Amino acid sequence: MKIGIVGRPQVGKTTVFNTLAQSNAEVGGYTSRGHINLSTANIPDERLARLAETFESPKRTPATIDYVDVAGVTKSDVEQAELDSGMLGELRTVDALAHVVRLFEDESVPHVDGSVDGERDIESVSLEFVLADLQIVEGRLSRLRKQFQNQKLPEQQNEIRLLEACQQTLESGKPLRALDLSINEEKLIRGYGFLTQKPLLLVCNIGETQLAAVDEILKPFAKYEAEPQTAVIVLAAQLEMELSQLDETDTEIFMAEMGLHESALERFIQTSYQLLGLLTFFTTGPVETRAWTLQAGQTAVDAAGRVHTDFADAFIRSETINWEDLVTCGSYPEARSKGLLQAEGKTYQVQEGDVLLILANPTH
Ligand SMILES: Nc1nc2c(ncn2[C@@H]2O[C@H](COP(=O)(O)OP(=O)(O)O)[C@@H](O)[C@H]2O)c(=O)[nH]1
């Protein structure tokens, strides 16, 4: 899973990136146009440790998440398309966008628009992305029309019709998330990497002093959650970045003092998984315990293909058990004797927290 961190300049994008990636990229870099921070972070998961302890596996491999942190979105970005095509191009490859919205007040950090206004920022970034997508739609449409003006190939006609619907939506200022597309239509335009089609996580960045009044502060943003494929979370990025750089015991003491129960990273990942419809399954044994990410609704064969590309074709069946049941049983034979280890075929839909023992045909 790859997530692009976007937003206006100086709103805390790099600070959020550092918190999530547990890295140390330079913050306050106002002029770092074109500069892109990339990082892969391990997804913390207590279940992984519990399974690894049960099986005494020396190797523990968490699932990972990739982040891209780009320079801020400014009003001129679309006109300066050439300069920014690197940034937009990078964003077109991500699975979801995390838009950092500045809500913290700090006179020493001026806002490019002169005041702190989260709703205005959400609208202006959304508009920039609408315009960027519109440019692609129009370019593609004019090429298709020119190329096929005398022919009536159904495939191209379909694409033209679909792009015209996209154009209409974008011209009315709406993101493509608002379009109700069939699975086939979605497939047809996925290759364009439209920014306004990607699931959107609005990350409200509040200051430490606003923690106590967080419900009040978030009220105006509740409406965005009703929009398709959009979620809202709140975090105090600067505070959380400082926390993520402490050692574990200090972090726990500090979080308890602040009334925080989960780290920003944990909340961010949980929300992203929900937004993208992802789940985690595990493989475990005396050699390695590993967490894997899968799209909800995918089957045991898809899971086998994640674990090893050859396994998908050679798949015979999987034996499946909930991770907690397995930890309670302590071993596969014990789980089997209790009837908790279920044999499942190709069409089994993997569930959150499943442990899979995949049986594949080695001669395949
Ligand atoms: N007071 C305060 N300052 C913050 C907070 N988050 C970020 N900053 C500061 O805002 C400036 C811009 O942050 P940065 O992460 O570089 O923003 P970016 O331009 O969006 O990547 C830096 O000086 C940060 O220290 C916050 O929650 N509170």
Ligand SMILES: [Mg+2]
């Ligand atoms: Mg930055």
